[in-house]
Amino acid sequence: MNGGLIAFWIIAAISVITALGVVLHRNAIRSALFLVLNFVCLAVFYVFLNAQVLAAFQILVYAGAIMVLFLFVIQLLNLGGELSPTDPLVGQRAVGLLLGAGLLAGLGKAIDFARTHSPGLAPGAERVLAAERGGISQIQIIGFDLFTKYVYPFELTSILLLVGVIGVMILTKRRAGQGTTDAAGRS
């Protein structure tokens, strides 16, 4: 067993345990902190997979910005504790687990099929290998693709973010005569 495989198994175990912690923990704050750890594990995998740019984005955007927003809202609304203990939907947990098992079986079958019917290297992979050999920086290639081949989707994401910002402003705006306390800085 080589070193890469051992590192993979250790970090895979940590990421699965933290993912289970997100789902199983009663306290929403601890769930969020488990998720931060899970994101860090995934960033390590991105480095293993030679996607250093995405690893940096993962830490900066996900573990940094998005999770801070989550923790901020949990603390602001004081949602740390558990909700009402009684379960109004009978059998929700059992059905959820059953559907999850079915999904995992289906995905496992698909991955097994992909493993035995591997298409091999695609034409685009030559660029990856050439860049690795020639020492061309990855962010250069990704930036070039983003502004040439994917320029329209890229511009659309800016519109999406603008719509998101305006939507949040309208959703959380306080209408006249509704409530009295002033809460600045809502997401």
Place this chain on the structure above:
Amino acid sequence: MLLDVPSFYYLALSAVLFTIGTVGVLTRRNPIVIFLCVELMLNAVNLSLITFSRTQGYDGQIFAFFVMTVAAAEVAVGLGIIVSIFRQRHNIDVDEVSILRG
């Protein structure tokens, strides 16, 4: 390659993480935790996209980049909805707000 782990391992891990996220969405009732589980699912998909980008070119990485952007917008809007529901009824159990009227 620095660490030669077969792509198949990463895909299997991605499937496991995605399933854990799905079970969380189906069973938990705190909307914040449901959001966290959706983030888990998005990240599992990102892992498989980046795994494929190792053998299929850089398109997978760019797609993962777009997924991150959409996730950021989704979190902002979702948390805005949770804040505005909480402001109206001080209780955000998803089973009790199943009818989407103020």
